[in-house]
Amino acid sequence: MGSHVYKKVELVGSSPDSIEAAIENAVEVAGKSLKNMDWFEVIGTRGHIRDGKVAHYQVELKVGFRIEN
Amino acid sequence: MGSHVYKKVELVGSSPDSIEAAIENAVEVAGKSLKNMDWFEVIGTRGHIRDGKVAHYQVELKVGFRIEN
Amino acid sequence: MGSHVYKKVELVGSSPDSIEAAIENAVEVAGKSLKNMDWFEVIGTRGHIRDGKVAHYQVELKVGFRIEN
């Protein structure tokens, strides 16, 4: 990580399909406004149940990106 | 969540295939005795190893459901 | 607590007015099916925002009650 400074933002991604898809969903949307994204950390996994079945996986994650000086 | 009251129960689902399947397994069995299930929260992920390979994923989760007044 | 055995259940109460009202709401509903309720422990406090204002306080709590042998 050198002598750079990084910032982390906290996101919640969701997907009806899988935990991975929820993560990728959040990263993709974050990438529209953030450059230099470097890593993510999963903070929590939840989801909605509808009609007795899992309707969506929701993953809370932090995304770290390098701040350009 | 309006002015309803919800209850949470703690379950452990398992599956030889994936974390998602273990969650869905637990939700499906819970649905046999619970109505109005609304959300789940993953508390922990573990599993058994047999012959040097993952035999089962086990996911601890809480399931929240609305109590009918 | 003598040599009794207690059970705890996890609830989420809500109220548009206050944290205390959300707690009391959950305790009141729980009392319809539980006897001998003895104490509660707040686990988390959340809420919904609608139109830029707090719409509901939601309090996660555990309620402990004595099991009759």
Next chain:
Amino acid sequence: MGSHVYKKVELVGSSPDSIEAAIENAVEVAGKSLKNMDWFEVIGTRGHIRDGKVAHYQVELKVGFRIEN
């Protein structure tokens, strides 16, 4: 744990004698209404003091049991 689904309940057992007796006390009472109990996890240990001495050990524990499909 195979592909079974398990449920956990949270209990508080007490005993004037020891932490182990408080655990066993809770498990014994739980067994009057639960079948297929499989494991327990200690969540916390507390107790009452009376006249400057430990009067009761109180152990908070979760008990896991297999849900019969």
Next chain:
Amino acid sequence: MGSHVYKKVELVGSSPDSIEAAIENAVEVAGKSLKNMDWFEVIGTRGHIRDGKVAHYQVELKVGFRIEN
């Protein structure tokens, strides 16, 4: 929460009157720059003491809002 992506920001609100007022204070100020605020989660409650009395309640909270794609 559908397939939307949400972001959370961390705030500290304060009020001389109550915990609820400190939360509402933070949500109101956040609403000046954030759209689509959906929920909050209380992270911590602190406060200042002056002349032996509570001067301000300070509530740390996270506010979640939907990111518009």
Next chain:
Amino acid sequence: MGSHVYKKVELVGSSPDSIEAAIENAVEVAGKSLKNMDWFEVIGTRGHIRDGKVAHYQVELKVGFRIEN
């Protein structure tokens, strides 16, 4: 906080009325023996239930005060 040194004590205040009253109750009693109290941090919120209703709110808090050199 300058180069002062602070000490924290842990208290439990209670009130039949509200969480805030339980905090203020604890701070007031602490002030009889402590000078220079500066801040408090809420550690936990619990309470007693009697006859199916909340009888008392109990708030665990830490109170920080400056040690006079």
Next chain:
Amino acid sequence: MGSHVYKKVELVGSSPDSIEAAIENAVEVAGKSLKNMDWFEVIGTRGHIRDGKVAHYQVELKVGFRIEN
């Protein structure tokens, strides 16, 4: 706990014999300077090993006592 205010102190008791003896040891010594002790909470359990055997159990606990107004 009524409308009393309680204080908690943090102690470490030890015993070569058992966890319970370490707790009782701490409570007994605390009772020499504290009145109105009401409960304890175990925070951690550690110990020393000497010559490949457990030499002492050390239990960290908080002791709560009523402050007389």
Next chain:
Amino acid sequence: MGSHVYKKVELVGSSPDSIEAAIENAVEVAGKSLKNMDWFEVIGTRGHIRDGKVAHYQVELKVGFRIEN
């Protein structure tokens, strides 16, 4: 678990494909030096982002195995 003694080691597995593949990857490599592996516990989930996409899932886990006396 009988009266056996178990040891746990902490690993980080990675995979470009899924969380499950990262776990299986770690278990497989651990099995080259460990016998009698019995269970794993997921401690954390992170990952690298490259060019705005998830490049690798990284899963921290503990692996428990029976020590042969």
Next chain:
Amino acid sequence: MGSHVYKKVELVGSSPDSIEAAIENAVEVAGKSLKNMDWFEVIGTRGHIRDGKVAHYQVELKVGFRIEN
């Protein structure tokens, strides 16, 4: 903290020299875009090892700043 509202951002600073330098590094870079920074809280301390020596200290911290209404 009066009746102001504060926001916290999460940063990671790094330095080959010391933990303090990593913190100061992060605060300095944050100050290029944030006004009214008031306090920081260290969340975690990590670092890289290269050729068997500590190459960089990396400190995760939150920085709180007053939001101007």
Next chain:
Amino acid sequence: MGSHVYKKVELVGSSPDSIEAAIENAVEVAGKSLKNMDWFEVIGTRGHIRDGKVAHYQVELKVGFRIEN
């Protein structure tokens, strides 16, 4: 602890009799391969239930030992 360096390993001991016996069991087995064991820290306490009774106490602990340079 002087300027020595210590290593910690994580173990799970078990015993049908008591928590202390499970700890001593783990320490004894660890001593067959580790020298200079100095302290232990209990991380968790669990157990198996068979036929409605506690079959084994299982204690997770870390054992610290001095590394000889």
Next chain:
Amino acid sequence: MGSHVYKKVELVGSSPDSIEAAIENAVEVAGKSLKNMDWFEVIGTRGHIRDGKVAHYQVELKVGFRIEN
């Protein structure tokens, strides 16, 4: 730690220079009223920022000391 009983107090030390100086500052002031201080444990590290620079490091710590019977 033998069969002694220890007490812990919670302090916050500060220093404009370093984390270590803040710890030493707290220990030195504590030593004016406490005898037999034996160890400290860092609980948290925070600090004030003034004019875009770290003004003070503040370290929360517990100090353990032997109670003389």
Next chain:
Amino acid sequence: MGSHVYKKVELVGSSPDSIEAAIENAVEVAGKSLKNMDWFEVIGTRGHIRDGKVAHYQVELKVGFRIEN
């Protein structure tokens, strides 16, 4: 971290001088038996007090290293 597998070991380093020196001390000793060390994570900071002064800083850390397949 590519598709490598990493292992973490838990160490305690100490130094009379600084937290950084305690970390470096642990990393240096670990390097005598471990290859490919990649990162460390600080888990806790403690120390001994002798004659009213800090005698040693003790830092608990995890060291991660790549396992060669």
